[in-house]
Amino acid sequence: MPASASISRRQLLRGRPLPAPFEPRPPGAVSLDACTGCGDCVRACPQQILSIAQDRVILLPRDECTFCGECARACPEPVFGKTRIMGHLVAISGDCLTHAGISCMTCRDTCPEDAISMRPRIGGPFLPEIDGAACTGCGACIAPCPNGAIGIIERNMADAE
Structure with a gap:
């Protein structure tokens, strides 16, 4: 559900608000409760993929994260852990050109971890599949997707450890 979606009438009448939308964090960010929103990590990021939203750091999926660790080194608060694991994976929606019968392998070609493979199918172009264990969440495949x-x-961080 998009972040801009409002509460439905049914949710209002039942007293069930929408869950907070998932906001991607920089690699290794374990506790955003400690984030003060100072912006030191944003200024330190050479890829310029971090921003401050609602006084917390978020990752903007517009370029690839190189896991350089500059954000963690610049942060004065206990926000980052020792391991550099993203709290997210990428997912391919039904808007993928292959579902419209158009052959495209851009995501597979740009993935530095080879986490995206193409599954053959009869009567249509190959379908992309993501290996969740191999995906680092770097975002290299997001911007090039036409x-x-x-x-x-x-x-699921229990699977990542």
């Missing part, structure tokens, strides 16, 4: 069909979903 149809904007790649987004971010929250990673």
Whole structure:
């Protein structure tokens, strides 16, 4: 559900608000409760993919994260842990050109971890599949996607450890 979605009438009448939308964090960010929103990590990021929103750091999926660790080194608060694992993975939506019968392998070609493979199918172009264990969540495949069909979903951190 998009972040701009409002509460439905049914949710209002039942007293069930929408869950907060998932906001991607920089690699290794374990506790955003400690984030003061100072922006030191944003200024330190050489890829310029970090921003401050609602007094917390968020990752903007517009370029690839190189896991350089500059954000963690610049942060004066206990926001970052020792491991550099993203709290998210990428996911390919139904807007992928392959679902419209158009052959496209841009996501596979740009993935530095080879986490995206193409599954053959009869009567149509190959379909992209993401290996969740191999995906680092770096975002290298997001910007090059010609149809904007790649987004971010929250990673089950129990699986990542």
